[in-house]
Amino acid sequence: QSALTQPASVSGSPGQSITISCTGPSSDVGGYNYVSWYQQHPGKAPKLMIYDVTNRPSGVSNRFSGSKSGNTASLTISGLQAEDEAEYYCSSYTSTSVVFGGGTKLTVL
Amino acid sequence: EVQLVESGGGLVQPGGSLRLSCAVSGFTFSSFAMSWVRQVPGKGLEWVSSIRGSGDHTYFADSVKGRFTISRDNSKNMLYLQMNSLRAEDTAVYYCAKDLGLLLYYFDFWGQGTLVTVSS
Numbered sequence: 001q002s003a004l005t006q007p008a009s010v011s012g013s014p015g016q017s018i019t020i021s022c023t024g025p026s027s028d029v030g031g032y033n034y035v036s037w038y039q040q041h042p043g044k045a046p047k048l049m050i051y052d053v054t055n056r057p058s059g060v061s062n063r064f065s066g067s068k069s070g071n072t073a074s075l076t077i078s079g080l081q082a083e084d085e086a087e088y089y090c091s092s093y094t095s096t097s098v099v100f101g102g103g104t105k106l107t108v109l
Numbered sequence: 110e111v112q113l114v115e116s117g118g119g120l121v122q123p124g125g126s127l128r129l130s131c132a133v134s135g136f137t138f139s140s141f142a143m144s145w146v147r148q149v150p151g152k153g154l155e156w157v158s159s160i161r162g163s164g165d166h167t168y169f170a171d172s173v174k175g176r177f178t179i180s181r182d183n184s185k186n187m188l189y190l191q192m193n194s195l196r197a198e199d200t201a202v203y204y205c206a207k208d209l210g211l212l213l214y215y216f217d218f219w220g221q222g223t224l225v226t227v228s229s
Contacts, residue, residue, distance in 0.1 A: 003153060036215050038154070045204055045219035046146075046154065057209075057217055089154050091214070097168060098214035100154040 004029060004090055004101035011107040017078040020104045022090030023071055030071035034093035037066060037075045040103075041086045049088075050075060082108050111135035111218045113205050118223030125195050125227070131188040131205030131220055139163070139183040142208035144216060145190045147201035147225075157203070158190065161212055168212075173199075195227045 004024040012018040022029065022037075029035060035053045038046035048057050050066035053073060063078045073092070077084055085108040090101040117129040129145070144159040158179040159168045167179050178191040188205050202224050206216035 034214070038216075045221060046216070047219075048209075048215060048217045051209060051213070051215040091154075091156075093214050097159075097170065098156045100156065103153045 004092060004099060006088075006090060006101040006104045008102075009105045009107065011109055012077075012080045013109045014080050014082065016080050017076060018080060018106065020075045020077075020088055020090075020106070022073040022075070022092075022101050024073075024092055024099070024101075025071060028092040028094045028099055029068070029073055029090075031095075032093050033068065035066065035068055035073040036091050037064075038089045038091065039084075039086045040089065046089065077106070080108055084108055111207065113207065113218055113220035115203065115205050115220040115223040118203065118225045120226045120228065121195055122229050123196060123227055126191070126193045127195065127225060129190040129192070129203055129205075129223060129225070131190075133186045133188065133205075133207070136207070138181075138186045141210065142212040143181060143188045144206045144208060144214075145179065145188075145203055146206055146216065146219075147199075147203045148222070149201045150224075155201070156214070159208070159212060159214070160188070166212075192225070195225075197227050199225060200227045201225060 037050040040046040114132045145157040160179045176194045202222040204222045205220045207218040209215035
């Protein structure tokens with residue numbers, strides 16, 4: 001199963017909004033509304049930020065939001081803060097398992 | 110408080126075996142699917158294997174199918190990954206992760222990871 005496609009890096013200034021895209025074939029991202037997003041700081045375990053395309057787990061800031069259109073899912077972070085600087089991974093259910101994106105490094109300028 | 114603590118990683122020669130363990134606390138272990146996800150240092154995440162709460166159904170990535178076995182002991186709140194015929198490309202940090210439900214492939218709690226290095 002090939003990894004989902006994410007941009008290698010994105011950046012933004014504090015207070016701004018950024019969007020990270022995640023593209024896959026119709027057999028995963030395009031075929032199911034089972035997309036999730038994870039945040040990973042260096043040396044730490046990933047943290048679930050979004051599931052079912054748009055849902056936030058308890059405790060996750062409402063500055064994080066998800067969406068999907070066709071074969072592309074997106075994570076938007078509004079009101080960027082320094083602590084948002086991290087690696088972000090999307091994932092999608094496939095017919096038999098789960099596949100992750102290659103990761104996007106978010107730099108807060 | 111939910112806690113997942115992996116152990117068992119280390120250096121092993123190609124073709125060797127290793128068993129990873131994950132001690133779990135803070136939730137009703139048998140009610141949730143559990144998974145192993147690995148990450149080559151500096152690289153992305155790769156799903157490895159999952160097991161349903163009852164332990165009766167298991168799932169594997171093609172890259173490890175036939176070499177790895179996942180199991181759980183619900184009486185001890187323990188998750189295991191038996192890794193045989195290890196290859197250099199299995200070198201990674203291995204995380205155990207709790208599923209959000211029965212088997213949704215959403216991982217809401219993770220351990221700190223244990224490093225497996227396959228090298229001669």
